[in-house]
Amino acid sequence: MGIFLALIAGLVLWVVLWGASLMKSFDAFLIAMAFPLLAATFAIVVKYLPRGND
Numbered sequence: 940m941g942i943f944l945a946l947i948a949g950l951v952l953w954v955v956l957w958g959a960s961l962m963k964s965f966d967a968f969l970i971a972m973a974f975p976l977l978a979a980t981f982a983i984v985v986k987y988l989p990r991g992n993d
Contacts, residue, residue: 941978941981941982942975942978942979942982944978945974945975945977945978946974946975946978948974949971949972949973949974949975950971952967952970952971952974953967953968953970953971956970956971
């Protein structure tokens with residue numbers, strides 16, 4: 940669910956950056972796709988972290 944929410948937030952950021960003419964569409968898209976990439980990386984890494992309550 941977190942990856943999906945990161946994707947939605949990234950797409951909203953893309954539309955805002957592109958729509959406000961702050962960036963070109965591809966540049967804003969690359970920044971926006973960093974959100975789900977980081978969320979997926981975090982979801983994978985959390986599985987391998989030790990839990991403190993063993």
